[in-house]
Amino acid sequence: MGAKVVTVTSGKGGVGKTTTAANIAAALAAAGNRVVCIDADIGLRNLDLVMGLENRIVYDLVDVVEGRCKLRQAMIKDKRLPNLFLIPAAQTRDKTAVSPEDMIRVTAQLRKDNDWILIDSPAGIERGFRNALAPADIVLIVTNPEVSAVRDADRIIGLVEAAEKDPPKLVLNRVKPEMVRRGEMLTSEDVLDVLAIELIGVVPEDERVLMSSNQGSPIALDGRSRAGRAFQAIARRLMGEQVPIDEFAAEDGFLRRISRMVRAGGQPA
Amino acid sequence: MILDWLRGRERGSAHTAKERLQFVLVHDRAGISATTLEALKDELIAAISRHVEIDREGVTVSLTKERRRQRLVADIPLAQRTSRKKR
Numbered sequence: 001m002g003a004k005v006v007t008v009t010s011g012k013g014g015v016g017k018t019t020t021a022a023n024i025a026a027a028l029a030a031a032g033n034r035v036v037c038i039d040a041d042i043g044l045r046n047l048d049l050v051m052g053l054e055n056r057i058v059y060d061l062v063d064v065v066e067g068r069c070k071l072r073q074a075m076i077k078d079k080r081l082p083n084l085f086l087i088p089a090a091q092t093r094d095k096t097a098v099s100p101e102d103m104i105r106v107t108a109q110l111r112k113d114n115d116w117i118l119i120d121s122p123a124g125i126e127r128g129f130r131n132a133l134a135p136a137d138i139v140l141i142v143t144n145p146e147v148s149a150v151r152d153a154d155r156i157i158g159l160v161e162a163a164e165k166d167p168p169k170l171v172l173n174r175v176k177p178e179m180v181r182r183g184e185m186l187t188s189e190d191v192l193d194v195l196a197i198e199l200i201g202v203v204p205e206d207e208r209v210l211m212s213s214n215q216g217s218p219i220a221l222d223g224r225s226r227a228g229r230a231f232q233a234i235a236r237r238l239m240g241e242q243v244p245i246d247e248f249a250a251e252d253g254f255l256r257r258i259s260r261m262v263r264a265g266g267q268p269a
Numbered sequence: 270m271i272l273d274w275l276r277g278r279e280r281g282s283a284h285t286a287k288e289r290l291q292f293v294l295v296h297d298r299a300g301i302s303a304t305t306l307e308a309l310k311d312e313l314i315a316a317i318s319r320h321v322e323i324d325r326e327g328v329t330v331s332l333t334k335e336r337r338r339q340r341l342v343a344d345i346p347l348a349q350r351t352s353r354k355k356r
Contacts, residue, residue, distance in 0.1 A: 147286050154294050157337070183281025190287045194294060196336045 002111040003036075006118050006238065007136035008171075011152030013123030015144045016173040019209060019219075020231070021120040022050045024140075026218035027235030029084035033115035036075065036085045038106070040132040041122035042097055045089035052079060052216020053086050062090035065102045071109055080221065095127040100134030107135040116238075125159060133160065138238070139168035140200060145175055145186035154195055169200035171234065176205045188245075201234035202245055203227050295332045299339045306330055313343060322348040 008021040021037060029035040038061060039047035048054045059074040064087065071087075078084035087106075090097060103119075110117050121132030133139065139160050143153040153170070160168045172188050179185035188202050206227035212219040220231040233243045296302060301309075310330040317323055327346040332339060 145283075147290055150290055151293060151297065154297065158298060161337070180283070183283050186283050186286055190283065194287060194290050196334075 003107075003114040003117050004137045004238075005107050005111070005135045006116060006138045006140060007121055007132045008118065008140045008142060009121035009129060009132060009156055010123060010142045010149070011125065011156040012143075012149045015142050015149050016203075016209075017123070017142050018046050018050050018120050019213060020140070020142045020171055020173060020203075020234075021118050022047060023218050023220035023228070023231035024235050024238070025084060025116070025118045026051075026078075026081065027220040027232045028116050028118075028238065029078070029081040030221060030232075031235060031239065032083070033239075034083045034113070035116045035118065036087065036110050036114050037118045037120065038087045038103075039089035039120050040098070040103070040128060041120060042089045042128065043091065043094045044122065045091050047120045048076075048086060048088045049216060050213045051086055051218065053088075054216070057088050060088045060090040061106070062093050062097045064106060065098050071106065080217075095122070095131065098131050100130050103131045104135045125155065129156075129159075133163055133165070136165060139165055140171055141168045141197070142171045142173050143191065143195075144173055145180075145188075145191060150186070150191055150194060157195060157197055167197055169198050170195060171201045171203065172199065173203045174205045175202055199245060200237050201230055203230040203234075295334055295339070298334070298337075299332050299341070301332065301341075306332070310343075313345070317345060324348050 006024070008017050008024070010017050018041075025035050025037045037047060037051070039045050040061070041047075042062065045060075048057060053076050056076045059069040061074065063069045064071050064074045074087050075085040076088065078086070107117055107119075117135075119132045119136065122128035141153050141156055141160075143149045157168055170192070172191055175188070176185055180187050188199060192199055204226045206219070206225055208222065208225040209219050209227050212222065212225075212228075219225050219228040220235070222228045233245075236243045296306075310328060313330060314323065314325055314328055318325070324346040327344075329344045331342050333342050334340065
């Protein structure tokens with residue numbers, strides 16, 4: 001069967017879908033997998049920019065679907081990872097230029113020679129979302145610990161279930177441990193209680209994420225970043241590794257630094 | 270002090286967020302608004318009252334969930350007979 005198709009979606013916009021897709025893809029590729037990302041957000045393409053490949057686009061997904069180029073020609077090779085590819089969205093068309101059947105056909109072609117296919121879904125629950133969902137083997141729902149994002153995630157979970165896919169897995173993004181500690185931010189337990197799905201990762205708020213998209217270089221390749229390590233952990237869980245989820249472990253707080261110093265025999269880590 | 274801290278956490282806005290979400294999602298998932306539920310309750314009371322005497326004030330109709338399974342729960346107390354009360 002070959003590659004697994006992972007669709008990254010959220011319902012609400014701005015929760016970090018594109019960042020999540022780009023970083024999981026980079027982490028999977030860095031672990032030696034052959035990975036293809038597809039930007040399914042026709043008309044509002046962004047995955048190219050986050051991955052730093054915006055200047056290399058010749059053909060896009062709509063060109064593939066409408067037969068103007070071969071699939072291979074629309075696959076842009078990543079700058080750093082030779083086994084990571086992007087099929088960009090078209091910027092001048094709209095979501096109706098691609099159908100769910102087209103997505104199933106394109107991914108079927110890609111499954112043979114790759115290990116993972118990551119689809120970055122547009123926000124919303126319309127055609128673009130349906131396109132992204134159609135070929136999915138695994139659905140990842142990205143949400144933030146914030147009422148409107150959680151409500152939209154719940155709506156998406158219902159639609160994924162209605163499409164008779166396996167239950168989606170949750171990525172809780174932009175967690176601020178300090179606010180959680182004060183009781184002013186929903187915990188991952190709260191969100192899981194409400195949504196009743198499985199958690200695949202908790203990503204802390206980290207300013208390095210913005211810095212990395214400024215530069216078009218995935219944070220998952222930066223071991224110093226808390227968010228980067230969280231994305232790496234998600235990739236490893238997808239690969240079937242048992243990696244414990246501990247949202248506070250990702251945090252580089254005062255106590256953690258002290259405990260690391262103690263373990264390192266008094267040397268600052 | 271730890272107790273104060275725990276209480277403070279309980280009262281934090283996250284607690285309110287969770288409660289509000291749980292309420293709104295139960296209605297979202299079932300596609301039944303609070304007004305529809307109220308109308309349903311009135312009709313249930315009317316229908317059941319034609320056959321049995323019930324305590325109208327004590328009737329509750331609510332949506333609950335177990336995992337992602339939705340349930341419509343009606344609790345309809347029967348009217349108490351005076352003869353029974355003596356026991």
